[in-house]
Amino acid sequence: MKFSNLQKFLWALVAIAVIGLSGAAFWQKRPDTNPMIYSPPALVADFSLTDHNGNLRTDEDFTGKWLLVFFGFTNCPDICPTSLSEIAVVMDDLQEKASAVQPLFITIDPKRDTPEVLAEYVTLFHPAILGLSGSLEQIEQTGKSFKIFYEKLQQDQAPDGYTMSHSSSLFLFDSNGHFVRSFAYGTQASKIVEDIKSRL
Amino acid sequence: MINKLLILIAVTVTFVNIPAYAQTRDVTITRQWARASIGTMRPTAAYLTITNNGKDAVILDRIKTKIAAMAHIHNSTTNAKGISSMAPAGEIRIEPNQSVTLQPSGLHIMLMDLQRPLIKGDSFELTLIFENGQHITTDVPVLAISARGPKE
Numbered sequence: 080m081k082f083s084n085l086q087k088f089l090w091a092l093v094a095i096a097v098i099g100l101s102g103a104a105f106w107q108k109r110p111d112t113n114p115m116i117y118s119p120p121a122l123v124a125d126f127s128l129t130d131h132n133g134n135l136r137t138d139e140d141f142t143g144k145w146l147l148v149f150f151g152f153t154n155c156p157d158i159c160p161t162s163l164s165e166i167a168v169v170m171d172d173l174q175e176k177a178s179a180v181q182p183l184f185i186t187i188d189p190k191r192d193t194p195e196v197l198a199e200y201v202t203l204f205h206p207a208i209l210g211l212s213g214s215l216e217q218i219e220q221t222g223k224s225f226k227i228f229y230e231k232l233q234q235d236q237a238p239d240g241y242t243m244s245h246s247s248s249l250f251l252f253d254s255n256g257h258f259v260r261s262f263a264y265g266t267q268a269s270k271i272v273e274d275i276k277s278r279l
Numbered sequence: 280m281i282n283k284l285l286i287l288i289a290v291t292v293t294f295v296n297i298p299a300y301a302q303t304r305d306v307t308i309t310r311q312w313a314r315a316s317i318g319t320m321r322p323t324a325a326y327l328t329i330t331n332n333g334k335d336a337v338i339l340d341r342i343k344t345k346i347a348a349m350a351h352i353h354n355s356t357t358n359a360k361g362i363s364s365m366a367p368a369g370e371i372r373i374e375p376n377q378s379v380t381l382q383p384s385g386l387h388i389m390l391m392d393l394q395r396p397l398i399k400g401d402s403f404e405l406t407l408i409f410e411n412g413q414h415i416t417t418d419v420p421v422l423a424i425s426a427r428g429p430k431e
Contacts, residue, residue, distance in 0.1 A: 153317070156324040156390070157355045158363045160314055161383040164425040199317055203424045228362050236351050236367050238322055238391055244364030247357055264357045265384055 122258035124148070125224040128185065128217055131198040131210035138256050144181040145259075145275070146252040150227055152188035152243050153200045158264065160204075162247065167205035168268035169275070176279050179254070182208045187229040187245050189218045225250065251275065305333030306373070308407065308417040310380070312429040315421050319393040325350075325405065325419055326381045326388070326429070331373040338410040339371040346403040348392035355384055365389075383427060397421045 124138040124146055147166060151159035166182050173180060184201050186192035189212045192200075197210030213221070222229055227246040234242045247264035249271070259278070262271050311327035331337050342350040354368040368386055373379050381387050388405070390397075397403070399421055406416045422430065 154321050155365070156314070156322045157353070157365065157383060157387050158357075160324075160424055161427065164427050167425055203317070205425075228360070232364065232366075234366070236349070236353070236389070236391075237365075242365055244362055246361050247363035248361040261361070263361055264363055 122226065124252045124256040126221045128211040128213040128221060129194050131194050131201060133194050136211065141181050142256065143254050145179055145254055147180055147182045148185060148225070148250040148252065149183070150185050150187050150229065150245050152186050153192050153196055154188065154238050155243070158247055162249070162264065163201065163204040163208065165268045166208060169271050170205050170207050172268060172272045173275065176276060177207065179279055180275065183211055184208055185211045185221060187218060187222065188243050189213055189215060306331050306337055306409070306413065306415060308415055310429040311417050311419045312422050312426065313390070313397055313419050314426060315399045315424045316393055316397040318396050322389055322391045323397055324387040324389055326383065327417070328378050328380045329373055329407070330378040331375055334375055336372055336374045340408050340410045342388055342405060342407055344390070344403060344405040346394055346397065347390035348394065351389050352386060353389040354386050399423050
């Protein structure tokens with residue numbers, strides 16, 4: 080059997096394809112010696128901050144209570160009051176179970192949001208909400224431990240020339256301080272109440 | 280002859296202007312409310328619905344109110360990663376027979392440099408000025424800081 084040049088060329092292509100495919104199959108079947116183990120870190124509430132009454136507070140102070148944590152800043156006229164109002168409704172609607180839950184509002188703008196400023200802010204929404212502030216470093220550390228994002232944005236049309244963008248989800252921690260879940264911004268208070276009640 | 284010409288001009292000008300006046304009545308403001316402030320140092324927000332019943336699109340140019348030296352329309356957005364931020368909203372254009380609603384978590388009038396605190400139960404005047412020159416002044420009631428929408 081004689082092959083024309085074209086046939087030789089085509090057979091060569093077939094051979095290359097077979098070698099390539101089997102090689103790919105081999106690589107795929109090869110046991111993964113360095114597997115990427117994906118497991119989300121067990122997030123544990125970890126902070127040391129000053130509350131709106133001027134007392135130093137750490138996560139350990141809240142052992143035994145479920146935590147509902149929201150990050151924000153008081154120069155925020157829309158997102159933060161909306162969320163804090165939702166939290167207020169959640170606390171009211173939890174009724175007798177409300178005492179098991181501690182809502183925390185942690186500022187990501189500690190330069191402006193001193194404990195005194197937080198005191199006149201958070202209490203307007205619900206007496207149970209505790210405001211937490213600290214030094215820039217303490218807030219940075221807290222942000223890292225909660226794995227939240229926040230950023231200062233220069234903006235002419237904002238008080239002091241800046242605004243903050245920030246994670247606006249609500250974070251739920253169990254009575255041992257272990258992360259349970261987050262509620263996306265805008266989750267209805269009734270849904271949050273239902274979820275928390277089912278866990279308590 | 281000159282008189283006739285003047286009358287013709289006057290009549291023409293009048294009729295040309297009529298649509299502009301009609302338009303003013305065609306744009307309505309409803310569901311207006313503002314969130315109580317904490318003193319005057321921090322901004323607060325006002326919300327309302329602008330409805331255009333006219334035949335032409337209208338574009339909001341600016342907002343004036345004696346209660347705040349700065350009143351701008353801002354937009355809050357939350358991305359897929361759950362990060363919220365706020366920025367000037369840009370052009371607010373309302374097409375004929377359409378409404379634009381300013382409400383929590385979205386478009387809002389950011390009131391800055393407050394001249395006096397906004398106290399629950401009070402109200403204040405706010406004027407919307409459109410690019411075609413029309414002004415609409417509305418009385419905005421101040422609701423609690425924890426209010427979540429206008430009073431029905």
